[in-house]
Amino acid sequence: MNLSILIVIASLVVFYLDPLGLVTTLYKVLLLLVGLVIAGLIFFKSPQGKRLSTFINETKIELRKVVWPTRDETVKTTGMIMVAVVIVAIFLWIVDAFFSWMVQLLTN
Helix, strand or coil: HHHHHHHHHHHHHHHHHCCCCCCHHHHHHHHHHHHHHHHHHHHCCCCHHHHHHHHHHHHHHHHHCCCCCCCCHHHHHHHHHHHHHHHHHEEEEHHHHHHHHHHHHCCC
């Protein structure tokens, strides 16, 4: 893992500081991409990379088990939330108007 981090840092240094004197941006971008791919391959061969790969695969399996709501359920739930937001907004507007009125009464 340390080697992959060093490769990423070296690729970024070459891209931004251009110590090799690469004239065109194309070569710098290609060198950066090659460095990132090599760092990624090294990382996924390390124990941490294998754990990450296992985690991603298990996450995919769990996502297949999720029961997603239907379009109709989603529309109804969204509508209920919008109505609740409007009701709370009106309530807060009334409370704010009441307190503003009280403050004006006390200051005048």
